[in-house]
Each structure stands twice: as structure tokens, then as C-alpha cells.
Amino acid sequence: xxxxxxxxxxxxxxxxxxxxxxxxxxxxxxxxxxxxxxxxxxxxxxxxxxxxxxxxxxxxxxxxxxxxxxxxxxxxxxxxxxxxxxxxxxxxxxxxxxxxxxxxxxxxxxxxxxxxxxxxxxxxxxxxxxxxxxxxxxxxxxxxxxxxxxxxxxxxxxxxxxxxxxxxxxxxxxxxxxxxxxxxxxxxxxxxxxxxxxxxxxxxxxxxxxxxxxxxxxxxxxxxxxxxxxxxxxxx
Amino acid sequence: xxxxxxxxxxxxxxxxxxxxxxxxxxxxxxxxxxxxxxxxxxxxxxxxxxxxxxxxxxxxxxxxxxxxxxxxxxxxxxxxxxxxxxxxxxxxxxxxxxxxxxxxxxxxxxxxxxxxxxxxxxxxxxxxxxxxxxxxxxxxxxxxxxxxxxxxxxxxxxxxxxxxxxxxxxxxxxxxxxxxxxxxxxxxxxxxxxxxxxxxxxxxxxxxxxxxxxxxxxxxxxxxxxxxxxxxxxxxxxxxxxxxxxxxxxxxxxxxxxxxxxxxxxxxxxxxxxxxxxxxxxxxxxxxxxxxxxxxxxxxxxxxxxxxxxxxxxxxxxxxxxxxxxxxxxxxxxxxxxxxxxxxxxxxxxxxxxxxxxxxxxxxxxxxxxxxxxxxxxxxxxxxxxxxxxxxxxxxxxxxxxxxxxxxxxxxxxxxxxxxxxxxxxxxxxxxxxxxxxxxxxxxxxxxxxxxxxxxxxxxxxxxxxxxxxxxxxxxxxx
Numbered sequence: 275x276x277x278x279x280x281x282x283x284x285x286x287x288x289x290x291x292x293x294x295x296x297x298x299x300x301x302x303x304x305x306x307x308x309x310x311x312x313x314x315x316x317x318x319x320x321x322x323x324x325x326x327x328x329x330x331x332x333x334x335x336x337x338x339x340x341x342x343x344x345x346x347x348x349x350x351x352x353x354x355x356x357x358x359x360x361x362x363x364x365x366x367x368x369x370x371x372x373x374x375x376x377x378x379x380x381x382x383x384x385x386x387x388x389x390x391x392x393x394x395x396x397x398x399x400x401x402x403x404x405x406x407x408x409x410x411x412x413x414x415x416x417x418x419x420x421x422x423x424x425x426x427x428x429x430x431x432x433x434x435x436x437x438x439x440x441x442x443x444x445x446x447x448x449x450x451x452x453x454x455x456x457x458x459x460x461x462x463x464x465x466x467x468x469x470x471x472x473x474x475x476x477x478x479x480x481x482x483x484x485x486x487x488x489x490x491x492x493x494x495x496x497x498x499x500x501x502x503x504x505x506x507x508x509x510x
Numbered sequence: 511x512x513x514x515x516x517x518x519x520x521x522x523x524x525x526x527x528x529x530x531x532x533x534x535x536x537x538x539x540x541x542x543x544x545x546x547x548x549x550x551x552x553x554x555x556x557x558x559x560x561x562x563x564x565x566x567x568x569x570x571x572x573x574x575x576x577x578x579x580x581x582x583x584x585x586x587x588x589x590x591x592x593x594x595x596x597x598x599x600x601x602x603x604x605x606x607x608x609x610x611x612x613x614x615x616x617x618x619x620x621x622x623x624x625x626x627x628x629x630x631x632x633x634x635x636x637x638x639x640x641x642x643x644x645x646x647x648x649x650x651x652x653x654x655x656x657x658x659x660x661x662x663x664x665x666x667x668x669x670x671x672x673x674x675x676x677x678x679x680x681x682x683x684x685x686x687x688x689x690x691x692x693x694x695x696x697x698x699x700x701x702x703x704x705x706x707x708x709x710x711x712x713x714x715x716x717x718x719x720x721x722x723x724x725x726x727x728x729x730x731x732x733x734x735x736x737x738x739x740x741x742x743x744x745x746x747x748x749x750x751x752x753x754x755x756x757x758x759x760x761x762x763x764x765x766x767x768x769x770x771x772x773x774x775x776x777x778x779x780x781x782x783x784x785x786x787x788x789x790x791x792x793x794x795x796x797x798x799x800x801x802x803x804x805x806x807x808x809x810x811x812x813x814x815x816x817x818x819x820x821x822x823x824x825x826x827x828x829x830x831x832x833x834x835x836x837x838x839x840x841x842x843x844x845x846x847x848x849x850x851x852x853x854x855x856x857x858x859x860x861x862x863x864x865x866x867x868x869x870x871x872x873x874x875x876x877x878x879x880x881x882x883x884x885x886x887x888x889x890x891x892x893x894x895x896x897x898x899x900x901x902x903x904x905x906x907x908x909x910x911x912x913x914x915x916x917x918x919x920x921x922x923x924x925x926x927x928x929x930x931x932x933x934x935x936x937x938x939x940x941x942x943x944x945x946x947x948x949x950x951x952x953x954x955x956x957x958x959x960x961x962x963x964x965x966x967x968x969x970x971x972x973x974x975x976x977x978x979x980x981x982x983x984x985x986x987x988x989x
Contacts, residue, residue, distance in 0.1 A: 298791040305799055385785045
């Protein structure tokens with residue numbers, strides 16, 4: 275990790291005492307490009323807040339020392355408007371209300387889906403103005419509109435199936451990143467898709483032909499691994 | 511008897527009450543009717559006697575019979591007739607009989623005067639024998655008459671009897687009065703019965719109303735509404751007392767149900783945490799972390815830990831549910847020193863490199879289930895190891911107390927505060943203590959240990975001082 279790159283990254287503080295949950299949160303969030311600082315107690319979390327600034331806090335309600343609600347109130351009392359996402363096992367409405375009343379911005383009950391967690395994190399960051407997610411992704415002549423789900427190349431509309439659209443979106447969001455066929459399958463067709471990875475090759479070849487992708491390709495085959503997306507450098 | 515069993519309690523009590531009421535009121539009515547009849551008759555007879563007495567005395571003096579000593583005195587029919595005539599009136603007729611019982615004079619002269627009944631031999635003999643107050647009832651032409659026999663004596667106290675006067679009077683007037691009286695009595699009895707039965711049924715209904723309320727409440731409770739309570743005003747009678755104890759019983763049931771629900775909720779809650787870890791780790795792996803061997807290793811280790819935790823939790827839940835039936839407890843005599851020699855190996859595995867001492871106590875035999883005993887000790891030992899620093903020792907030992915053996919597991923860890931101590935045996939309760947070494951527990955260990963000790967007829971207690979350590983001791987019966 276290069277230090278100058280870290281400055282642009284969104285910083286997330288995870289206050290959670292369960293080591294396994296902390297582990298997957300850190301790993302998963304880092305893969306999504308966030309910088310994660312894990313803390314296992316409320317006190318340690320508050321200390322971390324004093325030392326550094328964060329863009330978002332993921333806070334567990336059941337902490338060994340201070341109650342999550344109290345931590346939340348403590349943060350809010352110091353006039354910080356940092357987005358707080360609370361995690362808890364309790365499903366009772368009173369607990370939700372209490373969580374939101376104590377100053378949390380959102381609330382998720384365990385066991386939660388990691389995809390949903392990411393979606394909520396993005397929503398919280400957007401709302402607080404920490405990221406400006408554009409509604410369009412652009413790579414060279416290719417423009418992908420996330421709202422209308424339309425793809426154009428040089429202004430001409432290209433008709434893509436939902437799977438092809440999902441693949442292109444994933445590639446355009448993570449340029450240069452190498453995805454294995456397995457990962458592409460899971461990300462685009464869902465975790466419970468029960469088929470061979472060859473289907474990904476079929477979808478990629480369709481996508482390539484629709485995009486008019488000729489060597490040197492935008493979507494390159496990485497031998498024995500998978501695929502990666504290399505957008506055309508429009509300038510420079 | 512079957513029809514009687516089919517009746518409701520209210521109908522049965524009402525019927526019983528009605529029968530008793532009818533019986534007693536009819537009895538009282540009959541007695542009073544008879545009593546009045548007797549009163550009338552005795553009144554009438556004394557009235558007649560009172561009237562006859564001066565007339566007879568006068569007649570005796572007039573006929574010089576009062577001082578006559580002649581034992582063979584014969585009644586003159588003319589003289590006797592005068593007497594009979596004097597004694598006869600509109601409703602009364604007198605006849606005079608001689609010593610042999612033959613009629614010598616009959617007072618009836620006028621047609622409106624009543625007939626005299628034929629003298630009854632039996633009563634006549636009694637009167638001739640000297641009985642003064644012979645009174646009986648007879649009939650003349652189907653009409654009731656009262657008959658009085660008065661022996662004739664020269665002097666009132668004289669033993670000599672020279673004749674008998676039979677006076678008879680019609681009882682039709684008395685009968686009429688009594689008929690009216692009887693009719694009144696019957697209507698009174700009817701009114702009393704109607705009112706009595708009515709109020710009786712009403713009273714029975716009113717006192718059984720609470721029972722009805724109780725019944726309705728029971729019905730609702732049986733449909734699952736445990737928050738229902740029976741409300742009864744009076745707190746003295748049996749039904750109210752029943753309602754009160756019924757309420758108490760329902761309260762206990764409700765508390766048991768609530769604790770059961772809490773337990774299930776807690777168990778589900780405990781399952782959720784490892785499941786969250788598992789699901790999240792799997793998702794992260796599937797999203798692409800599987801391509802990174804180091805992430806893969808870290809996440810799989812965590813998942814392995816979570817799966818183990820789930821298995822442990824399920825085992826303990828299963829253990830708790832099995833202990834509910836005592837048939838799963840296989841008690842047998844155990845020599846404690848032998849048992850601990852075997853146990854030491856298992857304990858040492860659990861303790862790892864930590865210092866673990868088993869203090870041999872007196873040589874005794876206890877009655878216990880060896881598997882349960884082992885589980886209890888492993889539970890207590892893992893708690894002791896978890897909440898004490900790794901450099902401090904854990905000690906297990908036993909000693910004799912009155913009639914029992916007390917086994918203890920003692921650590922020198924952080925101890926518990928009073929609040930944690932008071933909840934220590936509650937399922938899923940975890941104090942604010944931080945785990946010093948190893949995994950976080952589930953919160954079932956102590957409550958499971960308690961159930962296991964109690965299933966073997968022992969008691970468990972916990973002593974702790976913050977900062978100094980904790981000792982858990984339990985008793986087992988001696989063999």
C-alpha cells in the first residue's frame with residue numbers, strides 16, 4: 275500500500291468485539307477499497323476517534339466495556355456528524371428506535387448480508403457528502419449509465435443482457451483489477467449459482483463482440499487466472 | 511344416580527335445598543295443624559266439664575244423693591232425665607247410664623238437639639272404674655262428635671260410682687274453623703315455599719357466580735391467554751380462595767413460560783453471532799477474497815472457530831434439555847480419588863500449559879453419574895481458565911461436609927462483582943468481565959453445571975471477590 279494513495283481512501287472505524295466478524299469486515303471492506311481501522315472495545319474506539327479522523331463508523335451494540343448506544347451518544351455529544359452504522363443482534367423495534375435515537379444514522383441486525391452492508395455504507399457516505407458517486411461510469415468511448423442501465427459507445431446505444439451489464443459495471447468500477455472466473459461468477463450471477471465457470475467465458479465473449487472489442491482488448495484474458503479491464507487512455 | 515351426576519352443581523344444590531325446605535315446612539305445618547286441633551278439643555272438653563260440674567252438684571243435693579250412703583242406690587230414671595235434660599243444650603246432648611252401662615235417660619227432646627252417640631263399651635268401662643277424665647272422639651251420622659264421660663259419685667272424692675253421664679258435642683264448628691285455618695296454613699306454606707325456593711336458587715346462583723367466572727377464566731387460559739386473571743371480590747369463601755390460589759398458579763406458569771421464551775430468544779441470539787461471522791466471511795470469500803491465500807487462511811480459521819462455537823452451543827443446549835428428565839442420570843458409586851486420577855489427563859489437555867493442581871481430599875465414595883461429573887468439572891475448569899490470567903494457578907479439590915462431599919474449583923482471576931454474581935447461574939448471562947485467556951464463552955456453562963449438579967441431588971454455590979478470584983463448589987451425596 276502506497277501512502278499517498280491512502281489519503282484519498284474512505285476511512286472506516288470498525289468497533290466490534292467479535293474477532294471473526296471484525297476479520298471479515300476488515301477483509302471485505304479493504305477489498306472494496308476502504309481503509310479500515312478495527313477496535314474491539316468502546317473505549318479503544320473513542321480513543322481512535324481522538325487520534326484520527328474517519329469518514330464512517332461501524333459500531334456494534336454489544337461491547338464488552340461500554341454499551342454501543344452510549345458510545346454513539348458520546349460521539350454525538352462531541353458534535354461530530356460522522357455517519358454511524360450500528361450492528362446488533364437484537365431485532366426488537368425498541369432497540370432500533372433506541373439506536374437511532376442515540377444518534378446512529380442506520381441500523382443493521384445480525385446476521386446481515388455483506389452486500390447490503392456495502393450498499394448502506396455507500397448510501398451513508400453519499401448522504402454525508404463524503405463521496406460523490408456519479409450516475410455514469412466512463413472508460414474511453416464507453417459510457418455506462420447506472421440509472422437508465424444504458425451503455426453507449428461513441429454515442430451509439432449497445433444492448434446488453436443484465437449479466438453482461440453486471441460484468442461491464444464490475445470491470446469499469448475496478449479497472450486493472452484481475453478477477454478470477456469464480457469471483458466474476460459469484461459477483462454477477464450470485465453466490466448460490468450452481469454451475470461451471472465456463473459460462474463466464476461465454477458471457478465475456480458476447481460482451482466483447484457487442485463492444486466491438488478487438489486486440490489490444492479492453493477486457494483482457496489473464497492466462498490461467500481470469501479477466502481484467504484496461505480502459506483506453508483517452509488523453510496523455 | 512346418572513341423571514343426578516349429569517346435573518350442574520347449581521341444580522343439584524337447588525334440588526337438595528328444595529327437598530329440605532318442602533320437608534321441613536310441611537312438617538311444621540302438619541304439627542301446627544295437629545296442635546291446634548288438640549288445643550280446640552281440650553278447650554271444648556274443659557268447657558263442657560266446667561259447665562256440667564255445678565249442674566251435677568246441684569242435682570245431687572236436690573235429690574239428696576250427696577250424702578246418701580246406700581251402696582245399692584239405684585238411679586231413678588225420672589231423676590236421671592232431669593239431670594240429662596239440664597245438661598243438654600243446642601250443641602250438646604247428655605245421656606245418663608247406670609252402673610251396668612245401660613242408658614236410663616237421654617237428654618234429647620227437641621229435634622234441633624244433636625243425637626247422642628252409642629256409648630263405647632271400652633271407654634265406659636274405664637269411666638265406671640273411676641277414671642274422671644275420659645274423653646274421646648266418635649261419629650254420629652258421619653258427623654264428628656266429642657264424647658265426655660263423667661262418673662256420678664255422691665261426693666267428688668267418693669270411690670262409690672252409681673252411674674255415668676255421657677256428654678257429647680258436635681265438632682262441626684271446630685272442624686270448620688280448622689278447615690279455614692288449614693287452608694290458610696297451606697297457602698302460607700305455598701308462599702313460604704315459593705319465596706324460599708326462589709331466594710334459595712338466587713342465593714345459590716349468586717354464590718356460585720364466582721365459580722362461573724373462574725370457569726370462564728380457566729377456559730380462556732386454556733386457550734393460551736396466560737395473562738388472564740380471575741377477579742373475585744370476596745376473599746373469604748372457598749371459591750375466592752380457590753381463585754386466589756388459581757391466580758397464583760397461573761402467575762407461576764406465566765413466569766415459567768416467560769423464562770422459557772427468554773431462554774429460546776437468548777439461544778437464538780447466541781446462534782446469530784457465530785452465524786453472522788460465518789455468513790459475512792463466506793460472502794467476503796465469494797466476492798473475491800478467495801483469490802488471496804492469506805485472506806482465505808484468516809477467514810477460514812475464523813469460520814472454523816465459529817462452527818466450533820455453534821457445535822458447542824448446540825451440545826450444551828442438548829445437554830440442558832436432556833437433564834430435564836432424570837432418567838438420563840446414571841448414578842453409580844464413584845471413588846473420588848480414582849475418578850480424579852483419570853480426570854487429571856482430560857483437565858491437563860484443557861488447561862494446556864497452565865498450572866493445574868488437584869488437591870486430594872479424604873478417601874470417600876460418592877453417588878454420581880461419572881459422565882455428568884466430568885462435564886461439570888470441565889465446565890467449571892474452562893470458566894476458571896478463561897477468566898484468570900495464564901500465570902495464575904487453578905486448583906480443584908474436595909472435602910467432607912455434613913453427610914455430603916463438597917468439590918470445589920478455585921481460580922485467582924478477576925472475580926465477579928455482586929451483580930454478576932447474582933445472575934451467574936442464569937442461562938446466557940455474561941458479566942462485564944473480559945475474557946483473559948482463550949475464547950469467549952457462550953454463557954451456558956454455569957447454568958448447565960447447576961442443572962447437572964441438581965440432577966444428581968447436589969447443590970452448587972459460587973463465591974467470588976473482585977480482584978481475588980472465584981471458587982465454585984458443589985455437593986454430591988455420599989455413597
